[in-house]
Amino acid sequence: MKKTEIKGILREIPEGQRKEDKCHHCGGEFDQGIVEYNEHYFCCTGCRTVFQLLNEGGLEKYYSIEERTGNTVGRFHKDKYAYLENEEIRDGLIDFSDGGVTRVQFYVPGIHCSSCIWLLENLNRLHSGIHQSTVNFVKKTVDVVYKEDDLNLREVVELLAYIGYEPSVSLRDYNKKDRPHTNRSLYYKLGIAGFSFGNIMLLSFPEYLDELSYLSSDFKILFGGLNFLLALPVFLYSSSEYFQSAWKSLRKGYVNIDLPISLGIVALFFRSSYEIFTLTGSGFMDSFTMLVFLLLVGKWYQGRTYQALSFERDYRSYFPLAVNRIRGEKEEAVPVRDLRNGDVIALRNQEILPGDSILLSDSAVVDYSFVSGESTPISKTKGDKVFAGGRIVGELTRFEIQKEVSQSYLTKLWNQAAFQNENTRYESMVNSVSKYFTLFILSVAVLSFMFWYFETGTGVALNIFTSVLIIACPCALALTLPFSFGNTMTFFGKHRFYLKNAQVVESLFRADTVVFDKTGTLTFPGDAAVSFRGELEQEDLSAIRSITRHSTHPLSKIIADHLKQHNVVEISGFREYAGKGVGATVNGIWFKIGSGEFVGANPEVETEETSTVHVSRGDQYLGSFNIRKEYRKDIGNLISDLKSDGLEVHLISGDNAAELENMTRHFERSLIHFDQKPQDKLEYIEKLQSTGKNVVMIGDGLNDAGALKAADVGIAVSDDVYTFTPASDAILDGSELRNISRFIAFSKNVRAIVQLSFLISFLYNVVGLLFAVNGKVTPLFAAVLMPVSSITVVSFITIAIRFLASRKKFDFSP
Structure with missing residues (x-):
C-alpha cells in the first residue's frame, strides 16, 4: 500500500482562534485535541491522514459532495489483518481469481451517503493495483477487483480500514459457496405469466368484439393455437408451485389455499384447451394467464423483505475468522475452525x-454483555475458565483452548432445536378458511353437475362443473393476505420496524404476552447517567478525563465522554491494571481510578444499584463516579400501554438483581427474572408457550438469540439496524421501541381489515356462482369478473390500511 507521511501536530487551540468548529473530515468533536494541517482542523491524526491521502490521490471532491460525511478513522494494530495472507482463508473469502485478477465482496457498515459511494468507487485512484470497485448502497457492500501482482487481500482490507471504511470480516463470510442465493425463479415465472397474459389478451380482442361472427374460422384457429402455445409454459412452469404446494398439503393430511387455486387453474387450462382444439369455443386462456399473473404478483408482494438487513445471523457472524496461535516462539494466524484442544x-x-478456554495470562477483563447480558465486564485471573463469545478488554491476553468452536457453549446453544425448526405453531388465516371454502366449492360443483346431468346430459353438466371451479377460483381470497400484510410491512418499515416476511404480521396480531430483555433493550447500550460523590477541582477533572480516555475499559470510556468539555492535559506513566483500574502521573501527582480496593476507598461508599468507579490523588481519596445505565425514553408509558391493551408483560435479564426495585415500578414482581443465562431465557419462552401464550420476545444480543428464535415473534432491537443483530423475525430501531405497543395494536386492526376483505371476496364468488350454476359464464364474463374482484379487494385493503395508518399516532420525537 502507498505510504503517506504523517504531518500535523496534536495540540490545543482556543475556540476563538479556530477556523472550524468540528473535524474537517468526519465532523466529530475535538475530544482528543486538534491536528492542524493545510489550514484545516482534524480530531485525530487518522482523519488528517485520510484527508492528506485523498488530496494526494486527486479525490478532494469527496468533501464537496456532502459536508463532513467522512467516517471516523478507527485504530487497529499492524497485524490485525495478517490472517488474510493465509491462502486457505483467502480462498474462502474471494469470489473469483484468474490470470492475476481477483474479485472480492465486503460488507462495509460505514457506507451511509453519496460521498461514501463516490470515494469507494474511486479506490483505483488511491492505489493503481485496484482495477474497479462497485458499491451496492442498499446492501452496504463493495465489490473490489484488484491485481494480485500489485497488492494482496490483506492490503485491500487495510486500505479500506485506513480511509475509515473497515469491512466486517467474520466466520460467516468464510465459505461463500454456503451462502444463500436469491431465488430468481419467482421473477422468471412472473415474467413469463405477464408476457403471456398481455399477448393472449391482445389476441382475444377479435373474439370479444366479433358479436356478428365476421371473424373467419382460419383466424380463430390461428389465434386459438397461439393462445394455447402462450399459455402452455404458464401452466407447466409458472403454475407449478401451486400444484406442488397443494399436493404436499394433501400428503400431510390438510388443505391449504393452493388446493382450490390448483383446481381452478387445471379447470381453466384443460377446458380452454378442449374448446380450442375441438373448435367449440375460444376458451378462457386470457383469464387463466391473468389469474396466474395476479397470484404471482401477490406472492412477490408478500415475499418482499429488506435486503440490507439480515434476519438469520448466527454465532458465525459474531466470531472472528482467524486468531493468532502460539507454538513455541512462533505466532501465526489460523482459521478458528482449525483450532484444537490445547492450542x-x-x-x-x-x-x-x-472457544471455551483457560486463561494463561495473570489477569484479564472480559466483556460478556453481548453473550450473557451482564453489562459489567468481569475480571478473570490466571487459571479461570472463560467461555466463548467474551470480548477481551485491555492488553494482549493468552488463552488455552479447552473446547473447539464446534463444541463451545455458544455453539451448543445454536444447535438447540429452537434454531433448527421454523415456528409453525399456528395455521395461517387463509389456510384455515380454505378448508371450508374448498369443501363448499366442491359440493356446489358436484351438485350442479348432478343436476344438469339429469336435466341435459354429460356435455352441459361438465361445462357447468368446470365453470363453477373456474369462477370460484379464490384469486381475490389468495391476494388478501399478501396485500394486507405487505402494506403493513411497508408502513412498519417507514417507521423503522422491519419484518422478516409478511407472515410475521399474522403472528404479531395473535400476541398476548410480551417479554423484554433489559440490557441494551430497555437501556441504551452506550449512554449512562454519571454523577460524582465527592468534590473535584477543575485540574482534577482534566486529569481524570486525560487518564480515562487512554483506557479501553467501558466504564473509563463513559467517564471520559462525560468529562469531554474539560481540557486534555499531558500524562505520563499510564498503566492499566486488569480487573482493578488505571493509574497515571499528572503534574507530578499519581492518580488512581478504579475499584474501591484499588484506590483504598471506604467500603461504605460502594452502592449496589450502580457501577462505581473510585478516584484518588496521591494518598487522598477524592470520591467516586456512580454510573447508572439510562433507560430509553417513555419506557414506563410503553409498558403501561401494553398492559392496557390486555398484554401480559415480563422482564428477563442476564444482569444481576441490582435494578429489581426500579423495575418493580413497571413490571409485576412475579414477572421479573434476573441472572438468566441464554438457556434459561429460551426455556422461559417455551414454558410460557406451553401454557398457551402467544409470545413476543424483544431483545438485542446473542444471549437473547434462543429466546428470540423460540418466540412466536422475535424482535431484535438495535440502534444501528445494519450492524450485528441476532437471528429474529423483525428488527426494530432502538429509537422506535416506545412505539412497539402501537405496532402490535396496528397489526390487530389489520386482522379486522383482512376479515372484511374475506367477506368481499366471498360476495364476488357468490355472484359468480349464480351465473356459473346456470351455465351463463362466457369468456368475456370471466375475463371481467376475475380482475374486478381482485382489484376491488386489493384497492379496499390499500385504502383501509392507509386510512388506519393516518389515524394511528406514533411518537417520532427525538
Missing part, C-alpha cells in the same frame, strides 16, 4: 474468544 492463542483488545 494457545493470543487475543488483543476488543477481540472475541472463539
